Amino acid sequence: MPDRDALPPALAAILAGGTLAGLPRLDVRIARPELDAWRGGNVMPGVWSFAADAPGPHVAVVAATHGNEIGGAVVLDRWLRAGLRPARGRLSLVMANLDALGRFDAEDPTASRFIDEDLNRVWDEETLSGGRRSCELRRARALRPLLDTVDLLLDLHSMLWPSDPLMLAGRSARAARLARQVGLPPLVVADEGHAAGQRLIDHAPFADPDGTRTALLLEAGPHWEAATVAMIEVAAARLLRLAGTVAEDDGMLAPPPAAPPAPARLARVTRTVTARTPGFAFLRPFRGGHVVPQRNTLIALDGEDEIRTPHDDCLLVMPSLRAMPGQTAVRLARFVDD
CATH class of the missing domain: 2.40.50.630 (OB fold (Dihydrolipoamide Acetyltransferase, E2P))
Incomplete structure (x- = not known):
């Protein structure tokens, strides 16, 4: 064990019960969208799903799995107001933790991550089918029948601590391949998840090595920043175009890059x-x-x-x-x- 007298002051402060210097400022530079128009959904509360005449995959874009991560909800609000519809298959736009999202307060922006427990740690079969009760489990169980019909899912997140944006692919090799093809952000991380519980991208239909359904988790950048919203919009638009869900020239989405991005770098x-x-x-x-x-x-x-x-x-x-x-x-x- 190093001599604590020789440690950096910030670390010594924490070990003495203090706080770390240089914590990120909790400035909220974007506004949570008004939810009244979308709260009802057309499938269930907070969920809007649209089918095209032409066949194609069912693609879901999920926002606000954590209620304080409002950037994804900003993008879904824009798409719904613009009247975005799929050219092929089905497109579902999901405000996941609707109750926590409704409690977001820019004066205390970390407080609405969840109501009772983390909605992104409950997606194992034992928890979903067990007897435990919470606001988030109730929502996960309500969403599950829809999500179990999804072929391709993108879960939109942002970050509290300073970090470059990245795409998480979980354990799925096909998810890592797709994320690299999307190319935005330029880093893909393959991982095993968290000890505290399974994420939505770890849900069995998406994680099955012999399956075909695929889920990605976008960590788009710092919470509450316009640049994070821009990353969400351009990465999600790229995915929808790759899936054929929308036409390449669909003007309701962020415009495609002048040249396709290079394959993202993969880290395991x-x-x-x-x-x-x-x-x-x-x-x-x-x-x-x-x-x-x-x-x-x-x-x-x-x-x-x-x-x-x-x-x-x-x-x-x-x-x-x-x-x-x-x-x-x-x-x-x-x-x-x-």
């Missing part, structure tokens, strides 16, 4: 670090996307345990600078060749 998680103690702390406030050149570099302390990089050129995926026990603190990943 080699270790998911789950905080074990309240004293988990990084040696410095790492940004997501930071690459540590040398293996065995000390990056964090968890009580008496040292967290070190397991290999050279170790990518830090979405480090959480205030991880509580049981929460994912960081994922460590290795870039993989084509």
